[in-house]
Amino acid sequence: MPLKIRDIPQFPEYIQGQTDHQFMANARAQGPFARDRFGIVSAFSMAHLNLIMDDRWTRQVELETMRAAGVASGPMFDFVRGVMLFANDETHRHRRGPLVRSFAHKLIAELRPEVARRTEALVPPLAGAGSVDFLTALAGPLPAQMIAAIVGAPDKDIPFFADHVYSAIRGLSLCSDEVRIASDHDMGWLQDYVDRLIARRRDHPEEDLLTGFLDRVRGGPLDENEVRAQILGLIVAGSDTTRGALTATVSQLLQHPEQWAMVVEDPETWAAPAVAEGLRFDPVIGALVRFTTEPREIEGVLFPPQSLIAVSMLTALRDPAVYADPDRFDITRTDHPRLHPVFGGGPHRCLGEALARIELEEALKSLARHLPHMALDGPPPVLRGYGAVRAVSQMHIRC
Numbered sequence: 391m392p393l394k395i396r397d398i399p400q401f402p403e404y405i406q407g408q409t410d411h412q413f414m415a416n417a418r419a420q421g422p423f424a425r426d427r428f429g430i431v432s433a434f435s436m437a438h439l440n441l442i443m444d445d446r447w448t449r450q451v452e453l454e455t456m457r458a459a460g461v462a463s464g465p466m467f468d469f470v471r472g473v474m475l476f477a478n479d480e481t482h483r484h485r486r487g488p489l490v491r492s493f494a495h496k497l498i499a500e501l502r503p504e505v506a507r508r509t510e511a512l513v514p515p516l517a518g519a520g521s522v523d524f525l526t527a528l529a530g531p532l533p534a535q536m537i538a539a540i541v542g543a544p545d546k547d548i549p550f551f552a553d554h555v556y557s558a559i560r561g562l563s564l565c566s567d568e569v570r571i572a573s574d575h576d577m578g579w580l581q582d583y584v585d586r587l588i589a590r591r592r593d594h595p596e597e598d599l600l601t602g603f604l605d606r607v608r609g610g611p612l613d614e615n616e617v618r619a620q621i622l623g624l625i626v627a628g629s630d631t632t633r634g635a636l637t638a639t640v641s642q643l644l645q646h647p648e649q650w651a652m653v654v655e656d657p658e659t660w661a662a663p664a665v666a667e668g669l670r671f672d673p674v675i676g677a678l679v680r681f682t683t684e685p686r687e688i689e690g691v692l693f694p695p696q697s698l699i700a701v702s703m704l705t706a707l708r709d710p711a712v713y714a715d716p717d718r719f720d721i722t723r724t725d726h727p728r729l730h731p732v733f734g735g736g737p738h739r740c741l742g743e744a745l746a747r748i749e750l751e752e753a754l755k756s757l758a759r760h761l762p763h764m765a766l767d768g769p770p771p772v773l774r775g776y777g778a779v780r781a782v783s784q785m786h787i788r789c
Protein backbone atom coordinates (compact mmCIF):
# COMPACT_ATOMS: atom_id res chain seq x y z
CA MET A 391 0.00 0.00 0.00
CA PRO A 392 1.53 3.35 -0.96
CA LEU A 393 1.76 6.00 1.73
CA LYS A 394 -0.48 9.05 1.61
CA ILE A 395 0.71 12.64 1.62
CA ARG A 396 -0.37 12.99 5.23
CA ASP A 397 2.09 10.19 6.15
CA ILE A 398 5.05 12.26 4.94
CA PRO A 399 7.13 13.50 7.89
CA GLN A 400 7.13 17.17 8.86
CA PHE A 401 10.21 19.29 8.26
CA PRO A 402 12.63 19.06 11.19
CA GLU A 403 12.70 21.98 13.63
CA TYR A 404 14.80 24.90 12.50
CA ILE A 405 17.86 25.16 14.73
CA GLN A 406 18.91 28.73 15.46
CA GLY A 407 21.96 29.70 13.41
CA GLN A 408 21.51 26.99 10.76
CA THR A 409 22.15 28.03 7.17
CA ASP A 410 19.42 27.34 4.59
CA HIS A 411 21.62 24.58 3.19
CA GLN A 412 22.03 22.91 6.60
CA PHE A 413 18.31 23.11 7.28
CA MET A 414 17.42 21.57 3.92
CA ALA A 415 20.15 18.91 4.21
CA ASN A 416 18.65 17.85 7.57
CA ALA A 417 15.22 17.57 5.97
CA ARG A 418 16.66 15.52 3.10
CA ALA A 419 18.36 13.20 5.61
CA GLN A 420 14.87 12.23 6.92
CA GLY A 421 13.73 10.81 3.59
CA PRO A 422 12.72 11.74 0.05
CA PHE A 423 9.92 14.14 1.08
CA ALA A 424 9.01 16.50 3.92
CA ARG A 425 5.85 18.47 4.64
CA ASP A 426 5.83 22.07 5.87
CA ARG A 427 3.31 23.65 8.26
CA PHE A 428 1.05 24.55 5.32
CA GLY A 429 1.01 20.94 4.15
CA ILE A 430 3.15 21.68 1.07
CA VAL A 431 5.37 18.74 0.15
CA SER A 432 9.04 19.35 -0.56
CA ALA A 433 11.24 16.95 -2.48
CA PHE A 434 15.00 17.10 -2.61
CA SER A 435 16.67 15.20 -5.42
CA MET A 436 17.64 16.06 -8.99
CA ALA A 437 15.52 13.13 -10.19
CA HIS A 438 12.50 14.75 -8.53
CA LEU A 439 13.35 18.12 -10.05
CA ASN A 440 13.41 16.55 -13.51
CA LEU A 441 10.20 14.69 -12.73
CA ILE A 442 8.17 17.80 -11.84
CA MET A 443 9.47 19.71 -14.88
CA ASP A 444 7.69 17.15 -17.08
CA ASP A 445 4.47 18.88 -18.09
CA ARG A 446 2.84 15.63 -19.20
CA TRP A 447 1.83 15.04 -15.60
CA THR A 448 2.40 18.39 -13.86
CA ARG A 449 1.39 21.97 -14.46
CA GLN A 450 2.67 25.35 -13.42
CA VAL A 451 1.00 27.14 -10.52
CA GLU A 452 -1.38 29.84 -11.78
CA LEU A 453 -3.29 32.07 -9.36
CA GLU A 454 -3.43 29.57 -6.50
CA THR A 455 -0.74 31.24 -4.37
CA MET A 456 -2.50 34.59 -4.71
CA ARG A 457 -5.79 33.01 -3.69
CA ALA A 458 -4.18 31.20 -0.74
CA ALA A 459 -2.88 34.57 0.44
CA GLY A 460 -6.39 36.04 0.10
CA VAL A 461 -5.36 38.33 -2.77
CA ALA A 462 -8.03 38.71 -5.48
CA SER A 463 -7.16 42.03 -7.07
CA GLY A 464 -4.45 44.67 -7.26
CA PRO A 465 -1.22 45.14 -9.19
CA MET A 466 0.49 41.91 -8.08
CA PHE A 467 -2.64 39.91 -8.79
CA ASP A 468 -2.83 41.43 -12.31
CA PHE A 469 0.84 40.64 -12.89
CA VAL A 470 0.49 36.99 -11.84
CA ARG A 471 -2.75 36.74 -13.86
CA GLY A 472 -1.04 38.00 -17.01
CA VAL A 473 2.57 36.83 -17.05
CA MET A 474 3.90 33.78 -18.93
CA LEU A 475 5.56 32.28 -15.85
CA PHE A 476 2.22 31.55 -14.17
CA ALA A 477 0.39 30.15 -17.19
CA ASN A 478 0.02 26.78 -18.85
CA ASP A 479 -0.48 25.24 -22.27
CA GLU A 480 -1.84 27.51 -24.99
CA THR A 481 -2.02 30.60 -22.78
CA HIS A 482 1.64 30.11 -21.93
CA ARG A 483 2.61 29.60 -25.58
CA HIS A 484 0.76 32.75 -26.65
CA ARG A 485 2.58 34.80 -24.06
CA ARG A 486 6.06 33.31 -24.50
CA GLY A 487 6.00 32.95 -28.30
CA PRO A 488 6.32 36.64 -29.21
CA LEU A 489 9.45 36.97 -27.03
CA VAL A 490 11.25 33.74 -27.86
CA ARG A 491 12.84 35.01 -31.07
CA SER A 492 14.17 38.15 -29.37
CA PHE A 493 15.83 36.02 -26.70
CA ALA A 494 17.29 33.45 -29.07
CA HIS A 495 20.83 32.56 -28.10
CA LYS A 496 22.36 34.07 -31.24
CA LEU A 497 20.67 37.45 -30.80
CA ILE A 498 21.55 37.62 -27.14
CA ALA A 499 25.16 36.63 -27.88
CA GLU A 500 25.34 39.78 -29.99
CA LEU A 501 24.74 41.72 -26.79
CA ARG A 502 28.04 40.51 -25.28
CA PRO A 503 30.02 43.58 -26.41
CA GLU A 504 27.35 45.82 -24.89
CA VAL A 505 27.54 43.90 -21.59
CA ALA A 506 31.36 44.13 -21.69
CA ARG A 507 31.16 47.87 -22.41
CA ARG A 508 28.95 48.35 -19.36
CA THR A 509 31.10 46.24 -17.01
CA GLU A 510 34.14 48.16 -18.24
CA ALA A 511 32.37 51.38 -17.24
CA LEU A 512 31.34 50.06 -13.81
CA VAL A 513 34.38 48.09 -12.62
CA PRO A 514 37.59 50.11 -13.30
CA PRO A 515 36.53 53.13 -11.17
CA LEU A 516 36.33 50.77 -8.16
CA ALA A 517 40.11 50.10 -8.22
CA GLY A 518 41.64 51.76 -5.16
CA ALA A 519 38.23 52.94 -3.91
CA GLY A 520 38.63 51.18 -0.52
CA SER A 521 35.57 49.40 0.84
CA VAL A 522 32.88 49.10 -1.83
CA ASP A 523 29.23 48.03 -1.54
CA PHE A 524 29.23 45.36 -4.26
CA LEU A 525 25.47 45.28 -4.79
CA THR A 526 25.22 49.01 -5.34
CA ALA A 527 28.42 49.27 -7.36
CA LEU A 528 28.04 46.33 -9.75
CA ALA A 529 25.68 43.45 -9.01
CA GLY A 530 22.57 45.68 -9.02
CA PRO A 531 23.36 48.14 -11.83
CA LEU A 532 24.62 45.68 -14.46
CA PRO A 533 21.48 43.51 -14.84
CA ALA A 534 19.24 46.56 -14.37
CA GLN A 535 21.10 48.43 -17.13
CA MET A 536 20.87 45.50 -19.52
CA ILE A 537 17.16 44.95 -18.91
CA ALA A 538 16.58 48.67 -19.31
CA ALA A 539 18.46 48.61 -22.63
CA ILE A 540 16.44 45.58 -23.77
CA VAL A 541 13.04 47.06 -22.94
CA GLY A 542 14.05 50.54 -24.10
CA ALA A 543 14.01 52.31 -20.71
CA PRO A 544 16.34 55.31 -20.43
CA ASP A 545 19.42 54.85 -18.19
CA LYS A 546 18.33 57.70 -15.91
CA ASP A 547 15.25 55.71 -14.79
CA ILE A 548 17.23 52.61 -13.78
CA PRO A 549 17.77 53.38 -10.08
CA PHE A 550 14.03 54.00 -9.62
CA PHE A 551 12.77 50.89 -11.31
CA ALA A 552 15.49 48.65 -9.84
CA ASP A 553 14.45 49.53 -6.26
CA HIS A 554 10.80 48.88 -7.08
CA VAL A 555 11.67 45.51 -8.62
CA TYR A 556 13.58 44.27 -5.55
CA SER A 557 10.60 45.13 -3.37
CA ALA A 558 7.86 43.91 -5.74
CA ILE A 559 9.50 40.50 -6.20
CA ARG A 560 9.24 39.70 -2.47
CA GLY A 561 5.47 39.44 -2.92
CA LEU A 562 5.93 36.33 -5.08
CA SER A 563 7.10 34.23 -2.09
CA LEU A 564 5.17 33.47 1.07
CA CYS A 565 5.42 36.75 2.94
CA SER A 566 3.99 38.88 5.73
CA ASP A 567 1.10 41.30 5.11
CA GLU A 568 3.53 44.17 5.51
CA VAL A 569 5.79 42.86 2.73
CA ARG A 570 2.76 42.13 0.55
CA ILE A 571 1.44 45.67 0.86
CA ALA A 572 4.85 47.17 -0.02
CA SER A 573 5.25 44.72 -2.89
CA ASP A 574 1.81 45.60 -4.28
CA HIS A 575 2.56 49.29 -4.08
CA ASP A 576 5.82 48.89 -5.96
CA MET A 577 4.30 46.60 -8.57
CA GLY A 578 1.70 49.32 -9.17
CA TRP A 579 4.49 51.82 -9.76
CA LEU A 580 6.19 49.42 -12.21
CA GLN A 581 2.92 48.85 -14.09
CA ASP A 582 2.50 52.59 -14.64
CA TYR A 583 6.12 52.83 -15.72
CA VAL A 584 5.78 50.01 -18.27
CA ASP A 585 2.50 51.47 -19.56
CA ARG A 586 4.36 54.69 -20.33
CA LEU A 587 7.20 52.78 -22.07
CA ILE A 588 4.66 50.91 -24.22
CA ALA A 589 2.72 54.07 -25.09
CA ARG A 590 5.94 55.82 -26.11
CA ARG A 591 6.98 52.92 -28.40
CA ARG A 592 3.56 52.75 -30.01
CA ASP A 593 3.84 56.46 -30.82
CA HIS A 594 7.53 56.31 -31.80
CA PRO A 595 8.56 52.82 -32.98
CA GLU A 596 12.28 52.00 -32.95
CA GLU A 597 14.49 49.12 -34.09
CA ASP A 598 14.34 47.35 -30.73
CA LEU A 599 12.86 44.44 -28.77
CA LEU A 600 9.91 46.37 -27.42
CA THR A 601 8.82 47.58 -30.86
CA GLY A 602 9.24 44.06 -32.28
CA PHE A 603 7.21 42.56 -29.44
CA LEU A 604 4.43 45.15 -29.80
CA ASP A 605 4.31 44.46 -33.56
CA ARG A 606 4.01 40.72 -32.98
CA VAL A 607 1.20 41.00 -30.44
CA ARG A 608 -0.79 43.59 -32.38
CA GLY A 609 -4.26 42.23 -33.13
CA GLY A 610 -4.27 39.56 -30.43
CA PRO A 611 -4.57 37.18 -28.78
CA LEU A 612 -2.98 38.93 -25.75
CA ASP A 613 -5.00 41.54 -23.88
CA GLU A 614 -3.42 44.78 -22.62
CA ASN A 615 -2.74 43.35 -19.16
CA GLU A 616 -0.87 40.43 -20.75
CA VAL A 617 1.11 42.70 -23.08
CA ARG A 618 2.23 44.76 -20.11
CA ALA A 619 2.84 41.70 -17.91
CA GLN A 620 5.33 40.13 -20.36
CA ILE A 621 7.50 43.27 -20.33
CA LEU A 622 7.12 43.55 -16.56
CA GLY A 623 8.04 39.87 -16.36
CA LEU A 624 11.35 40.51 -18.11
CA ILE A 625 12.15 43.39 -15.78
CA VAL A 626 11.23 41.41 -12.68
CA ALA A 627 12.87 38.13 -13.76
CA GLY A 628 16.02 39.73 -15.14
CA SER A 629 17.15 42.03 -12.35
CA ASP A 630 17.17 40.44 -8.90
CA THR A 631 18.16 36.96 -10.06
CA THR A 632 21.41 37.96 -11.75
CA ARG A 633 22.15 40.43 -8.93
CA GLY A 634 21.99 37.67 -6.31
CA ALA A 635 23.83 35.17 -8.50
CA LEU A 636 26.73 37.53 -9.19
CA THR A 637 27.09 38.44 -5.52
CA ALA A 638 26.98 34.80 -4.38
CA THR A 639 29.46 33.68 -7.06
CA VAL A 640 31.99 36.42 -6.31
CA SER A 641 31.61 35.75 -2.61
CA GLN A 642 32.43 32.05 -3.10
CA LEU A 643 35.40 32.86 -5.31
CA LEU A 644 36.79 35.24 -2.70
CA GLN A 645 36.32 32.60 -0.01
CA HIS A 646 38.34 30.23 -2.21
CA PRO A 647 41.33 32.41 -3.15
CA GLU A 648 43.08 29.62 -5.05
CA GLN A 649 40.08 29.41 -7.41
CA TRP A 650 39.80 33.19 -7.72
CA ALA A 651 43.51 33.14 -8.68
CA MET A 652 42.65 30.75 -11.53
CA VAL A 653 40.00 33.17 -12.84
CA VAL A 654 42.43 36.10 -12.53
CA GLU A 655 45.15 34.14 -14.33
CA ASP A 656 42.95 33.05 -17.24
CA PRO A 657 39.49 34.68 -17.26
CA GLU A 658 38.65 33.45 -20.77
CA THR A 659 38.97 29.84 -19.60
CA TRP A 660 37.63 30.05 -16.05
CA ALA A 661 34.87 32.69 -16.00
CA ALA A 662 32.23 30.40 -17.52
CA PRO A 663 32.95 27.37 -15.24
CA ALA A 664 33.06 29.70 -12.23
CA VAL A 665 29.61 31.01 -13.19
CA ALA A 666 28.19 27.49 -13.57
CA GLU A 667 29.57 26.47 -10.17
CA GLY A 668 28.43 29.69 -8.47
CA LEU A 669 24.90 29.10 -9.78
CA ARG A 670 24.98 25.54 -8.43
CA PHE A 671 26.64 26.02 -5.07
CA ASP A 672 24.35 28.72 -3.69
CA PRO A 673 21.42 28.99 -6.11
CA VAL A 674 19.48 32.23 -6.33
CA ILE A 675 16.26 30.27 -6.96
CA GLY A 676 15.19 28.39 -3.82
CA ALA A 677 12.71 25.90 -5.28
CA LEU A 678 10.57 25.10 -8.28
CA VAL A 679 6.94 24.26 -7.67
CA ARG A 680 4.32 22.37 -9.69
CA PHE A 681 0.88 20.83 -9.30
CA THR A 682 0.36 17.23 -10.32
CA THR A 683 -2.31 16.70 -12.98
CA GLU A 684 -2.67 12.93 -12.61
CA PRO A 685 -2.16 10.36 -9.83
CA ARG A 686 1.45 9.31 -9.46
CA GLU A 687 3.31 7.10 -7.02
CA ILE A 688 6.81 8.33 -6.24
CA GLU A 689 9.11 6.51 -3.84
CA GLY A 690 6.19 4.79 -2.15
CA VAL A 691 4.00 7.88 -1.78
CA LEU A 692 0.80 8.32 -3.79
CA PHE A 693 0.32 11.86 -5.03
CA PRO A 694 -3.25 12.48 -6.18
CA PRO A 695 -3.95 15.06 -8.89
CA GLN A 696 -3.68 18.67 -7.67
CA SER A 697 -0.88 17.85 -5.20
CA LEU A 698 1.57 20.72 -4.83
CA ILE A 699 5.21 19.62 -4.91
CA ALA A 700 8.16 21.96 -4.35
CA VAL A 701 11.60 20.66 -5.26
CA SER A 702 14.38 22.38 -3.38
CA MET A 703 17.14 23.75 -5.62
CA LEU A 704 19.39 23.88 -2.58
CA THR A 705 19.40 20.10 -2.25
CA ALA A 706 18.87 19.11 -5.91
CA LEU A 707 21.97 21.08 -6.88
CA ARG A 708 23.91 19.26 -4.18
CA ASP A 709 22.56 15.85 -5.04
CA PRO A 710 25.35 13.30 -4.47
CA ALA A 711 23.85 11.14 -7.23
CA VAL A 712 24.81 13.89 -9.72
CA TYR A 713 27.70 15.89 -8.23
CA ALA A 714 30.85 14.44 -6.70
CA ASP A 715 31.54 15.91 -3.26
CA PRO A 716 28.55 18.24 -3.71
CA ASP A 717 29.23 20.49 -0.70
CA ARG A 718 32.58 21.52 -2.20
CA PHE A 719 32.74 24.71 -4.28
CA ASP A 720 34.85 23.65 -7.24
CA ILE A 721 35.04 25.55 -10.51
CA THR A 722 36.95 22.66 -12.10
CA ARG A 723 34.14 20.14 -11.66
CA THR A 724 33.09 18.34 -14.83
CA ASP A 725 29.83 16.83 -13.62
CA HIS A 726 27.42 19.69 -14.36
CA PRO A 727 24.45 18.38 -16.37
CA ARG A 728 24.41 19.67 -19.95
CA LEU A 729 21.50 22.02 -19.17
CA HIS A 730 22.08 23.85 -15.89
CA PRO A 731 19.11 22.95 -13.66
CA VAL A 732 19.11 26.34 -11.93
CA PHE A 733 17.35 27.70 -15.03
CA GLY A 734 14.51 25.17 -14.69
CA GLY A 735 13.26 22.87 -17.41
CA GLY A 736 10.34 22.04 -19.69
CA PRO A 737 8.23 24.75 -21.30
CA HIS A 738 9.10 27.36 -18.65
CA ARG A 739 12.87 27.00 -18.86
CA CYS A 740 14.37 30.43 -18.26
CA LEU A 741 14.05 32.73 -21.25
CA GLY A 742 16.93 34.91 -20.06
CA GLU A 743 19.55 32.21 -19.44
CA ALA A 744 21.91 33.34 -22.22
CA LEU A 745 21.72 36.95 -21.06
CA ALA A 746 22.26 36.01 -17.42
CA ARG A 747 25.31 33.91 -18.24
CA ILE A 748 26.84 36.64 -20.40
CA GLU A 749 26.34 39.23 -17.66
CA LEU A 750 27.85 36.98 -15.02
CA GLU A 751 30.80 35.96 -17.19
CA GLU A 752 31.63 39.48 -18.37
CA ALA A 753 31.39 40.80 -14.81
CA LEU A 754 33.85 38.15 -13.57
CA LYS A 755 36.26 38.85 -16.43
CA SER A 756 36.21 42.57 -15.75
CA LEU A 757 36.70 42.04 -12.00
CA ALA A 758 39.59 39.66 -12.70
CA ARG A 759 41.27 42.23 -14.96
CA HIS A 760 40.80 45.35 -12.85
CA LEU A 761 40.45 44.11 -9.27
CA PRO A 762 42.62 40.97 -9.10
CA HIS A 763 43.46 41.61 -5.44
CA MET A 764 39.95 42.38 -4.21
CA ALA A 765 38.90 40.68 -0.96
CA LEU A 766 35.79 40.39 1.17
CA ASP A 767 35.53 43.27 3.62
CA GLY A 768 33.40 41.92 6.44
CA PRO A 769 31.29 38.78 6.65
CA PRO A 770 30.32 37.02 3.40
CA PRO A 771 26.82 37.80 2.14
CA VAL A 772 24.00 35.35 2.72
CA LEU A 773 21.37 34.24 0.24
CA ARG A 774 18.22 33.60 2.26
CA GLY A 775 14.99 31.80 1.45
CA TYR A 776 13.72 28.43 0.32
CA GLY A 777 11.35 29.43 -2.50
CA ALA A 778 11.23 31.72 -5.57
CA VAL A 779 14.08 34.26 -5.76
CA ARG A 780 16.28 34.18 -2.65
CA ALA A 781 17.15 37.53 -1.08
CA VAL A 782 20.81 38.48 -0.91
CA SER A 783 22.35 40.42 1.99
CA GLN A 784 25.03 43.09 1.66
CA MET A 785 28.55 42.35 0.53
CA HIS A 786 31.45 44.76 0.89
CA ILE A 787 34.67 44.21 -0.96
CA ARG A 788 38.02 45.88 -0.41
CA CYS A 789 39.29 47.04 -3.78
Ligand code: HEM
Nearest residue numbers: 474475627628631632635732733734737738740741742746
Ligand atom coordinates in the same frame (compact mmCIF):
# COMPACT_ATOMS: atom_id res chain seq x y z
C1 HEM B 1 20.98 33.87 -12.71
C2 HEM B 1 19.93 34.36 -13.28
C3 HEM B 1 18.65 33.65 -13.51
C4 HEM B 1 18.17 32.47 -13.00
C5 HEM B 1 18.85 31.54 -12.00
C6 HEM B 1 16.86 32.25 -13.58
C7 HEM B 1 16.07 31.14 -13.32
C8 HEM B 1 14.82 30.93 -13.87
C9 HEM B 1 14.00 29.76 -13.62
C10 HEM B 1 14.34 28.60 -12.70
C11 HEM B 1 12.86 29.91 -14.36
C12 HEM B 1 11.70 28.91 -14.44
C13 HEM B 1 10.75 29.01 -13.25
C14 HEM B 1 9.71 27.92 -13.23
O1 HEM B 1 9.75 27.02 -14.07
O2 HEM B 1 8.85 27.95 -12.36
C15 HEM B 1 12.96 31.15 -15.06
C16 HEM B 1 11.98 31.64 -15.90
C17 HEM B 1 12.08 32.84 -16.57
N1 HEM B 1 13.18 33.68 -16.60
FE1 HEM B 1 14.91 33.44 -15.60
N2 HEM B 1 16.58 33.28 -14.42
C18 HEM B 1 17.64 34.15 -14.42
C19 HEM B 1 17.77 35.30 -15.18
C20 HEM B 1 16.85 35.76 -16.08
C21 HEM B 1 17.00 36.92 -16.91
C22 HEM B 1 18.25 37.78 -17.00
C23 HEM B 1 15.84 37.07 -17.60
C24 HEM B 1 15.40 38.09 -18.62
C25 HEM B 1 15.85 38.81 -19.34
C26 HEM B 1 14.96 36.00 -17.22
C27 HEM B 1 13.68 35.81 -17.72
C28 HEM B 1 12.87 34.75 -17.40
C29 HEM B 1 11.52 34.60 -17.91
C30 HEM B 1 10.78 35.57 -18.82
C31 HEM B 1 11.03 33.40 -17.38
C32 HEM B 1 9.64 32.80 -17.60
C33 HEM B 1 9.72 31.75 -18.68
C34 HEM B 1 8.39 31.02 -18.89
O3 HEM B 1 7.58 30.97 -17.98
O4 HEM B 1 8.19 30.51 -19.99
N3 HEM B 1 15.60 35.22 -16.29
N4 HEM B 1 14.16 31.75 -14.78
